Each structure stands twice: as structure tokens, then as C-alpha cells.
Amino acid sequence: MPGAEPTGSVERKEARLAWGLALPAVSTILLVALFPLAWTFWESLHLHDLRMPWLERPFIGLANYLEAFGDPRFRGSLLHTVFFAATSVTLELVIGLWLALSLNRAFRGRGLVRAAVLVPWAIPTVVSALLWRFMFEGQTGIVNAALMDAGLLREPVVWFIQPNTAWVPVILADVWKTTPFVALLLLAGLQNIDSSLYEAARIDGASAWRQFRHVTLPLLKPAILVALIFRTLDAFRVFDLIYALTGGGPGTSTEPIALYTFNTLLQNLQFGYGSALSVIVFLVTFGLALVYIRFLGAELLGTRR
Amino acid sequence: MSRRGWWPSVVLGLLVVASAFPLYWALLASFTPEARLFQGPSLLPSDLVLEHYRALFTQRNFWIPIRNSLIVAGSTTAFCVAVGALCAYALARLEFRGKSLLLGFILAVGMFPQISVVSPLYMLLRSLHLINTYPGLVLPYLTFAMPLTVWLLVGFFRQLPAELEEAAMVDGASRLRAFWEVIVPLAVPGLATTAILTFVYSWNEFLFALSFTLGPDRQTVPVAIALFRGMYQVPWGQILAAAVIATLPVTLLVLAFQRRIVQGLTAGAVKG
Numbered sequence A: 001m002p003g004a005e006p007t008g009s010v011e012r013k014e015a016r017l018a019w020g021l022a023l024p025a026v027s028t029i030l031l032v033a034l035f036p037l038a039w040t041f042w043e044s045l046h047l048h049d050l051r052m053p054w055l056e057r058p059f060i061g062l063a064n065y066l067e068a069f070g071d072p073r074f075r076g077s078l079l080h081t082v083f084f085a086a087t088s089v090t091l092e093l094v095i096g097l098w099l100a101l102s103l104n105r106a107f108r109g110r111g112l113v114r115a116a117v118l119v120p121w122a123i124p125t126v127v128s129a130l131l132w133r134f135m136f137e138g139q140t141g142i143v144n145a146a147l148m149d150a151g152l153l154r155e156p157v158v159w160f161i162q163p164n165t166a167w168v169p170v171i172l173a174d175v176w177k178t179t180p181f182v183a184l185l186l187l188a189g190l191q192n193i194d195s196s197l198y199e200a201a202r203i204d205g206a207s208a209w210r211q212f213r214h215v216t217l218p219l220l221k222p223a224i225l226v227a228l229i230f231r232t233l234d235a236f237r238v239f240d241l242i243y244a245l246t247g248g249g250p251g252t253s254t255e256p257i258a259l260y261t262f263n264t265l266l267q268n269l270q271f272g273y274g275s276a277l278s279v280i281v282f283l284v285t286f287g288l289a290l291v292y293i294r295f296l297g298a299e300l301l302g303t304r305r
Numbered sequence B: 001m002s003r004r005g006w007w008p009s010v011v012l013g014l015l016v017v018a019s020a021f022p023l024y025w026a027l028l029a030s031f032t033p034e035a036r037l038f039q040g041p042s043l044l045p046s047d048l049v050l051e052h053y054r055a056l057f058t059q060r061n062f063w064i065p066i067r068n069s070l071i072v073a074g075s076t077t078a079f080c081v082a083v084g085a086l087c088a089y090a091l092a093r094l095e096f097r098g099k100s101l102l103l104g105f106i107l108a109v110g111m112f113p114q115i116s117v118v119s120p121l122y123m124l125l126r127s128l129h130l131i132n133t134y135p136g137l138v139l140p141y142l143t144f145a146m147p148l149t150v151w152l153l154v155g156f157f158r159q160l161p162a163e164l165e166e167a168a169m170v171d172g173a174s175r176l177r178a179f180w181e182v183i184v185p186l187a188v189p190g191l192a193t194t195a196i197l198t199f200v201y202s203w204n205e206f207l208f209a210l211s212f213t214l215g216p217d218r219q220t221v222p223v224a225i226a227l228f229r230g231m232y233q234v235p236w237g238q239i240l241a242a243a244v245i246a247t248l249p250v251t252l253l254v255l256a257f258q259r260r261i262v263q264g265l266t267a268g269a270v271k272g
Helices: A011-045 A062-069 A072-104 A110-122 A127-135 A140-151 A163-191 A196-204 A208-236 A240-245 A255-265 A271-296 A298-303 B002-030 B053-057 B063-094 B099-111 B113-128 B135-159 B163-171 B175-186 B186-204 B206-214 B222-225 B236-258 B260-270
Strands: none
Touching: A011 A271, A011 B063, A011 B099, A011 B113, A011 B135, A062 A072, A062 A271, A072 A163, A072 A208, A072 A255, A072 B002, A110 A163, A110 B063, A110 B186, A110 B236, A110 B260, A127 A140, A127 B002, A127 B222, A127 B236, A140 A163, A163 A208, A163 A240, A163 B002, A163 B260, A196 A208, A208 A271, A240 A255, A240 B222, A255 A271, A255 B113, A255 B206, A271 B099, A271 B113, A298 B236, B002 B063, B002 B236, B053 B113, B053 B175, B053 B236, B063 B099, B063 B135, B063 B175, B063 B186, B063 B222, B099 B135, B113 B206, B135 B186, B135 B206, B135 B260, B175 B186, B186 B236, B186 B260, B206 B222, B222 B236
16 A cells, blocks of 8 residues: 555565565566567567568558558448447447346346356357357258348348348347446446335335336446456457457458457568557557546446445 | 336346347257258247257367366466465555555556567467476466466455454564465465355466467467468357357356455455
8 A cells, every 4th residue: 555654564574565465467568468468569669570570670660550540441440449339338238137127136047147147158259159050050950041031021031141230149148248348347236235225215206217227237337347348358359259259351341450460470470560559459448448447437446335 | 116016127127138138049049950050040049959069079079178178277277376365465464664655566567558568478388398288378377377466465355354363473473474374274265265266267268379379289269269260161050059168167156155255356446
């Protein structure tokens, strides 16, 4: 704690022990995460193309960043990421909140809820992407068959050849995998709300909507915020799901920024430019986290020890 | 009042069906002959075959990615829990300057995007000749696994009453002995839960495994499955059989420890 300078030798001994215990983990994190991150920044200021070693590795300042902002594929990928994040996170929060509110009163089936929630969450993202690809695949996949049986489609849709329809399985797969988890976080938040508050509200004659608006929502705000932060940051770095589901296609019309960066680095071997894209991904997610914490999370961090 | 009675059950039913259906469908398809996969889907199983599973292990040597995943995820977990537990104990139970800063730093590292360290890690591993090796995967995995382990363990250690080790220390034990002899045995459930979650995250990891391996001999399960797709033909039966196998270990682990895992996952998030 700043300002609480340990004075006694016992405190000083304890502090020394604490740093000694933390050292291995902290130095691991510095070595494998922070040092590489600094290296990415440095690399992004260079022209470094592994396919053209004769160019060596000249320092070019911010030229890679300028190139990125003039690069239509980069701007497209940024747009796809924003679209994906906004759509999937909105759906997940709305459905998750609805699920949590509905299940909060249920006393039976807690174990079943946990199982239904944890299994989609625990399976590899690549696997869930392939499950959804399979369901939407071909003219006679289960989705086309079901929609035609229900009379919603006259003829089968080839989902993966048009940008608009290719987004449908991508968003659904993400919603399927993570909404239960959002519901779980919100459910835990709901269960922390003191039920006497609802009784008091009821005695005051508050309608169900007013109870929700003035009791549930304010008290659930920290849990909603946590879910929002985790989900948005996850959505912004989406990679596995789209790599396995559409490969960014058709063309590059579902390619998110992490996939474009990956292709720049490991397909095209443009390490300088790819590093600049990596830095942009990092700065965007970092900025988002700061914005959330600044505008919504003051009380959240204040109450956490 | 009567509406409340059935409404949660309906929602619960919907949730269970929606969660389970894609898995059920994949399981069913993994036992269906390839020729029938896209011919009029039927919800009920009929003439099931084992050909996809057989092909997986005879033609594709699927046990190699399974072995790779077990080694990589297992080593990552063992290292992180051992080293992370010490750090988490210090953060949960000891008083020192910069503690909340350190905790915030670890959380922040856990949240930053993996893609932002792919290029330096690739060059680092290449210069150490670690591309396409087990250490070349475990090392990058520490970037997300170490913060996760520390964060979860801090939560578990904080739940244990402080009087326990104080009593031991009054009896003359040192901090470290109190930690080793009092806290660790009591924290075994928390350590196990943390280990399971770290294992699941490492088992499922994709971007690093895709970036830092070159061929089938070191690919992990998710990478192997994602690259099954051939040039002209997609072997759906085998892909889904592999999907079932990849899902099985994490699903069983998570279901066996579900109560504790939910506790661990939600404690950090909603305990004010």
C-alpha cells in the first residue's frame, strides 16, 4: 500500500518474504509477456520482411502505422471486428440477463444449469466452430433442412458463399458458446442481492419493472460490467472461431483483425507490418478496458480489496 | 405466484436443449457413415458405424496430437500451479507495498490479446531453436496460464480463515512452514480446481499452437482438427469424431468438478 511504509522489522521481513514468493511468477510473466510486448512495439517501427532478408531491418519510424491506416484490408478487418463484437456481446448480455433472471428463482436443477453452462464453455473454440460449420454446411445440412421443414425457407441457403449469411453461423456459434457463461456470472451477482430489498420495494408498492429498474439493475451493475469487459475484450481478439468456421471468407469478408494480423505475420512473413497491426490490436483492447473502468467501474474497483 | 412455478423450468429446459443439441448432433454424426451425413438428416440414430474413429487412429495417427496436448497442457499446468501458488499466497495473505499494483498488473497481463506477442515469441523461439518443440509451446502458454493461475489461487487462498496460520505461527512455526503445513493441505480443493481450469485453457489453446508448430508431429488436438480439411473434400465424419474426442476430457473434468469450478470462476468476478 502506498503511504503505509512498513516500519517494524516484522513488517519488513514479511514484505521481503512476499516479494521472494512472488518473484518466480512475476519474473516469468515479465519474461514471456511484458518483454515480448515491448519487443512488438520496437519491431513495429522497422521494415522487416522475412521473405526479403536482403532488405535487412531498417528503422522506418511510424511508416507501418501509416500504411495500416491506408490499407483497405486492415480497415475492413477492423470493421468486421467491431461488428462482430457489438452484435455478439449485445446478444450475449441480453439473453444472458434474461436467462439469469429466469433461473434465479429456480431451486431445482442447479446442477443441470451448471452442466448446461459449463460444457459449451469448456469445449475448445475450434471444436464449437466446426460443430456450427457442420450444421450450416451444404444444401442439406440440419439448419437448411429444419428451416425448410418449418416453411421459413423455400430453397436451401448456401451460407458460406455470401458475406451476409456467413456471419450468421459465426455469431450464433459465439452466442451458443459464451451466453451460458454470461448468465452464470449474472446469476451469481443476482444471488448476492439481499432479498429484503425486494420485500421493502414490494411493500412500497413498486411494480416488477420498477423493482428491476431500481433494485436489480443498480446492484447487478458490477457483475454486468465484469461480463461486459470480459466478453468485449474476448470478442475483439476473436481468432479461433473464425479461423475454423469461415477462415475469414468468403474472400476476406469475415476476417477479423487478429486473423489479418496472423496472416500478415505467418503467411506473408511481414514481421514489421504485422507487429504494427499487433500493437494496434493491443492498444484498442487496452483502451476499451480503460474506458469501461473509467465510466462504469469506479465503484467496482473501489469495493474490491 | 403460480407462473413462477413453471417458468424457470421452461427456461431451464430450453437452455439444456440449446446447449446440448450441437453436441448431440456431432456425436450422432460421428457414428454415421460418411455417405449418409448430408442425405436427409434424421434426429434419431440408425445404423451406426465406427469407421470414422477407426480412420482417425489408423490413417491419421490421432494419438499423436492427443499425446502432444497432454504433454503441453500438463507441463504448463504443473509449472503454473507450483510457481503461481507461492505468488498467490503472498498476494492473498501478506502485507507489502505495491501489492494491489502487482495484482492489477497480473490481471492486466491475463487480459491482453495473444496476437500482440506472436511476432516476438516467434522470433525468440526461432533463435532458441524451439519452434516445433514442447518447450516452444509451454513457454508461450505461460503468458496466459500464469496470470490465470495466480488470479484464481488468490481467490481461493483468501477464502481460508486467517486464524489458522496465525495459530500455527503462535506455536512457533515460520510463515513458510505455516503455508506449507496448514494452508496447502486446506487449499487442495482450490489448487485442484485451479489446475483443472489451467489445463482446460491450455488444452483448448489454438493461436500459439498454430503459430509455433510446423507439422503433425508436434501439433496439438485443436490444431490437428482445424487442419483436417482437405483441398477438395472435407472429411466431416472424421472431423466430428475428433471433435468428440477433443471434447471428452475437458467435459468430464469440468462436470466432475462443476460446483467448485463455478465458485472459482464467479468468485473473482462478483465478490465485491
